[in-house]
Amino acid sequence: MFARPPRLPVRVRSSLQALAVLLTLLAGPVVAAAPAGSGPEALSRTAAAAPAGPGPGARSGTAAAAPDSAAATPDSAGATPDSAAARADSTRAATPPPPPDYVAMVRANFTPESRAYATTLAALGFIEPVYGILVGLFLLFSGLSARFRDIAHAMGHRIYVRVLVYLVLYLAAGFVLTFPLAFYQGFAIEHRYGLSDQGFSPWLAEQLKQVLVGIAFFGIVPLVRLAYAPIARFPRRWWLVLAAGTLPVMVAGTLLQPVVIDPLFNRFTPLQDPRLSGEIVGLAERAGIPGRRVFQVGRSAQTRKINAYVSGFGVSQRIVLWDTTLRDMREDEILFVMGHEMGHYRLHHIWLGIAGVSLLSAVLFWLCAAIMRRAVRRWAGRWGFVHLHDIASLPLFVATLTLLSLLAQPGVNWFSRHVEREADAFGLELTHANDAAARAFIKLAAQNRLNPDPPQWLKVSEYDHPALVERIRFAESYRPWAAGKPGRYFRAGR
């Protein structure tokens, strides 16, 4: 991902999808699987099962977002919607004037309004998982979860049916209980800060669609039924079985995401602008990536933010540019963004993410088993079930995974920032577009209202991309080719 997409909506986390979230959310920073909404800063968090997020965002960049970027970017013309013409002359522009102080620019662009937005999102980054855990505890201690199980048992004898019915009730309850926070995070603040003007009805429709996707993947497919089978059969070693199952589930999820899930939420097409398309295909071919793997996605109805990402696996792997990026960035900036994404593609970051999550899942499931065993022993009476393999334990499972994922986040972020740096370096080695890269970061910060220079503790806990000030400094200074050295990540003809 070029920038951090939205965190998953709380509903997704606190609901059953947290299982998949664990899988992909952890991979998310690296993989940027979903064109998920456009949430907080610039990290990327996605899940095979977390569909194109409740993209907060909304429409064509103008009103609120434009002033920032126009004010600060050296080439404000490029930032306006009619970029085609602006792009064309920008690329032909003669020798640039003495290098501007891009770091000062990105800082100056961080208006009080953007700071308020960024701070709110940072706070939500902590509030949201905690809220999800509280929702899980509420379902347990109120006896609702046990009641859902009783209803499910009354509906049929087959375990498949029982789990499916339980899931529908559980996801519906999760939707209702987390709605206030999901609405605030995904809709209200995006509108307040001029980052979206999507209507309430289409936004709500997306949210409901996500619930249906959750039911389809976890109930109908049926991943939850499959996950609970080893819990019943191997009371002490089930975590090992689930950890082993993570790899194939993640591979399948990542493979299917761009072809099955993402199109349910957004429209994907080949690049529309034939000239730009030619440039990008040429760049992709130089990077050793088939040009047909590049798509654009219509996000402008949902958000004004800009982004791009790599998703899929094997035959479905692709690079996707948000149409907002195409509209608001100059051609040379877009080419650098593509170079960054091509870095993810060529450096096998998706694979790395899947492998990393699979390993991590073994640790998390092991801890999860230990915590849940103790919790059930202590509160089984109050919760209305005595065995962990009782489907009524699902809120406990999800809440525990959410807690552990939260604790693991600094490590996952550290890894993600590392691969993002590699992708930036690859993009520069491929394009040699240092100036365009710095401008792209400035535009990204202004348009998405990102804090370019967050405090260290916040970087550690929430940032899965390096801070933009660091990325700009790197873009300005990284030129191994000027000293005649080969690239570290990209070598022509390889």
Ligand SMILES: [Zn+2]
């Ligand atoms: Zn990236």
